Amino acid sequence: MIDNTVPKKYSIKNTPKETLEKWYELMTLGRAIDNKAPNYLKQAIGWSYHAPYAGHDGIQLAIGQVFEKNKDHIFPYYRDMLTAMSCGMTAEEVVLNGISRATDPSSGGRHMSNHLGKPEWNIHTGSSVTGNHALHAVGVARAIKYYGEKAVAISSQGESSVSEGYVYEAINGASNEKLPVIFVFQDNGYGISVPKKDQTANRKVANNFSGFKNLRIIHCNGKDVFDSMNAMTEAKRFATEENNPVIVQANCVRMQSHSNSDDHLLYRSEAERNYVQEYDPLAKFRRLLLRYNRFTEEELQAIETNAKTELKRVHKAAMAAPEPSPESIYDFVIPEPVGSEKYPKGLHNQEGEKKKLITALNDTLKAEFRYNPDTFIWGQDMANKDKGGIFNVSKGLQQEFGPDRVFNAPIAEDFIMGTANGMSRFNEKIRIVVEGAEFADYFWPAMEQYIESSHEYWRTNGKFTPNATIRLASGGYIGGGLYHSQNIEGALASIPGVRIVYPSFADDAAGLLRTSIRSRGLTMFMEPKALYQDPKAATVVPDDFEVPFGKARIRREGKDLTIVTYGNTTHMCIETANKIASETGLEIEVIDLRSLIPLDMETVINSVKKTSKALIVHEDKVFGGFGGEVASVIMEEAFEYLDGPVHRVGSTFTPVGFHKNLEKAILPQTDKIIEAAKNILNY
């Protein structure tokens, strides 16, 4: 049984005066900034997004006071200005963020104002997607537990964010894995204008989780400094000593509109607006300090005067700070990957026994887990006795590396992806591999975290990158139909910040996987599942093979037509080239891209300059597919070398059907490629 008593460590009577003084200073200065923020927008200086925290003062002070920088991890949300200050961020840093200066420690002006963070202290910069950092907190708590740290991860969020499905996934995961996470729900009764009665049936949303095992729920008055301090102190004790999660639901008031794009006059009565002012936490704290003779009126006025003076100084300093330069936009899109001294072009000449693609992947995973003890893998169906991955790609990993490094995840793709992001935050040595979903086209629920993870390196101005490889069994030709046969790389390729690779042969699969796991940053690793066991994808694989990103491989040389392809269709294109060569003597060059992002257009353009004709083939849909990008660049950079229009072959603009007749009609086949190639050759 969990003891639900919250000890009253702090009260107005027994808290040391210097502590009360520090709190009042923080709260007074914080409120002064909160009140001044709208003026920056009125003067067109900045701070165009400001979510006032007034009314949340008690709980925000308390969150920051229990946080230990460089030890705990905190994930504030966009209303957490006082939280950030209570964690140690200075007033100047807050204003630098508000007016988006280059020296803003949160993002250097790249992220929206009022999204405060200082990643170097483990104050993680939050998303605008409400509450999605709950998954990151769970991920980093997994590392805290694995490495035996006595620390907590704190996810701070509004009560309405709990309506999001991923918050359920996060709390479920923390409960199941018994992780030291404190989820703080700052409950001001509204999600912008939506009252909490329209979010969920319980007025106290934390109680929705009362059936979760290992989870403690603490309610507190977030308007009251002492009640909040006692709740957060106990929550931290419980999380660190019991290694279990806690929800702290703090009842607050929102004294202003949701943000400066909202007007609460439109939906809150005058009476309500008045009584929330009466319940101002700062005013209450001040009254208590005087009532219980802890401070004199003069002492408090002196602190208030100092806050005004400090704010003036901070304003001046922040206004003089540099603005971000337009030239900096390409900095920190994606980290520099590891290179390869031995295989700079990702080629080898080794001879010997061939390995199937699935064996090459399995061997490489094992080799990398031996190479780096801080490598982890999880996903659905990852490990249960002889089952290792949906297609057994990770077979034997758990037996060799143990259940703490190789383990199953719940059927929750966003959780798989989000905790990968979160665990990466613990230290730079960690490398994570996830099976993002059972099949690539089940990945969509994880898109929220995929997008989030894609821009964190850029958003934090290079201070944080998730270091993860997302493996997905992709594509068709297995009679799988919807959710089992489709390609998603075309849809993903427009999102900057993630590398996308799609090998066709065993050696490239091994080499790219090694480079993905060893490199910083995020790599989407597409596996053509139809080729896992196919002898035609089997190759000799050097044990230490590496394939650098952005190096296409010419799989067949030719002078009459360039075919650019990747994945399953590489083999069809080689077959096409061989057939046409034997029939006509015309030689087709087949380029296997291997990496879509970064894209090796140099190899493509050089080939087109030689052949003057180009055909792009991929399994994904032609309409909106990746081939459109390749074709456009060929047009832009090699138009004068072309002797005919660039053509594309790919799937029809339909879903992939289940019946073999439908699948065959929809997915590209060798005969379709031959026909297209002949048309271009004859042009």
Add this chain to the structure above:
Amino acid sequence: MKKIALIYSFNSNKTRLAADKIAAEFSENEITKVNAETLTGKEFISFDNYILGVPTWFDGELPNYWDEFVPELEDLDLKGKTFAIFGLGDQVGYPENFVDGIGIMAGILEKCGGKIVGETSTEGYTFESSSAFRNGKFLGLVLDQENQARLTRSRIKNWVSELKQNFK
């Protein structure tokens, strides 16, 4: 019977009106009205019989004027003193924390040695949980002006008539 301190916020609306109705059930010299907003421990301890007006705010909290008095209250020795509590709540809007204020206050007073009187039946109320609910009864008089205003007068009348027997 010693004088009863009727303590409530003079600045409140519904609680003040209910307090007036309660006071009307006593003769003038039986009751001393005290403003909870300016209450001190010294003033509080000077009585032996009390009727406290304790509404519930937000999701089960004391109003500020009571909450800010609690640290002082917790230091008082209330042995031999008798307390009756009335409180306003909204059983439709806040069924999960219905009149929690009564229960919170009763708990503090009991911890200090005070005796709680004036329990009432829960019949006629619909709610999910309440800190004021103990052993099948409410720990005081429960008034719901939002949803059952027409019952207020009779509820007060019945409560006060029973209450008079508890005060010495």
